Amino acid sequence: MTGAGGRDLGGAAWPDVGAAPLVLLPTGSTEQHGPHLPLSTDTLIAQAVADRAAKALSAGALSAGAGPVVVAPALPYGASGEHAGFPGTISIGHEALHAVLVETVRSLALWAGRVVLVNGHGGNVRTLDAVVGRMRAEGHDVAWVGCGVPGGDAHAGFTETSVMLHLAPDLVRPHDGVTGETRPLAALMPDLVARGVRAVSPSGVLGDPAGASAERGREILEAMAASVVRRIGGGS
Numbered sequence: 001m002t003g004a005g006g007r008d009l010g011g012a013a014w015p016d017v018g019a020a021p022l023v024l025l026p027t028g029s030t031e032q033h034g035p036h037l038p039l040s041t042d043t044l045i046a047q048a049v050a051d052r053a054a055k056a057l058s059a060g061a062l063s064a065g066a067g068p069v070v071v072a073p074a075l076p077y078g079a080s081g082e083h084a085g086f087p088g089t090i091s092i093g094h095e096a097l098h099a100v101l102v103e104t105v106r107s108l109a110l111w112a113g114r115v116v117l118v119n120g121h122g123g124n125v126r127t128l129d130a131v132v133g134r135m136r137a138e139g140h141d142v143a144w145v146g147c148g149v150p151g152g153d154a155h156a157g158f159t160e161t162s163v164m165l166h167l168a169p170d171l172v173r174p175h176d177g178v179t180g181e182t183r184p185l186a187a188l189m190p191d192l193v194a195r196g197v198r199a200v201s202p203s204g205v206l207g208d209p210a211g212a213s214a215e216r217g218r219e220i221l222e223a224m225a226a227s228v229v230r231r232i233g234g235g236s
């Protein structure tokens with residue numbers, strides 16, 4: 001257990017878990033994030049957002065009478081096929097991700113009250129939608145929420161670089177002049193799907209990290225966590 005209300009399932013012993021907890025499960029990726037950010041960026045951000053949201057929910061944001069809140073160990077692999085052109089990327093693909101999440105939710109449902117997948121990687125979304133639909137049809141109380149913020153850029157740009165400067169500055173390499181493809185994601189999507197990220201942005205960056213700072217990263221992370229708390233607290 002971590003202190004101050006944020007509950008780490010991996011560090012808990014079974015009697016600590018409590019009755020029918022709300023379980024937050026971070027879902028990330030292991031994929032290139034430009035020449036300046038670590039491959040674990042999405043996983044670390046999802047984990048940090050889930051930890052902060054759990055702390056806030058444990059502190060009383062959740063309606064009275066709700067059970068304990070725990071954060072499950074993060075899933076570090078996702079569907080990252082579009083980043084396959086870069087060394088370091090490990091993608092398990094949509095089909096395997098679907099199977100992993102279905103079995104994870106079924107297993108959690110044996111003791112959890114409610115399961116919320118806290119997602120840090122946009123490429124996982126299609127599968128998360130499918131899994132949540134299927135699991136609800138089986139009668140499980142499950143939802144997914146993303147870690148985005150309004151106006152955030154797509155990939156390894158200002159948003160993620162700032163958050164990582166706050167969370168893990170030792171893992172952020174110099175990024176002066178690491179500007180990538182800055183057209184909006186919607187405009188890039190057909191090209192990304194057809195040719196992969198490397199053909200669109202040789203550095204792997206979709207956005208521009210110029211001006212990124214730890215202080216902005218702290219604010220962005222707080223906004224991400226607050227948004228997750230709002231969506232969970234307000235019911236799915």
Ligand SMILES: [Zn+2]
Pocket residue numbers: 033041042120121155156160
């Ligand atoms: Zn990312």
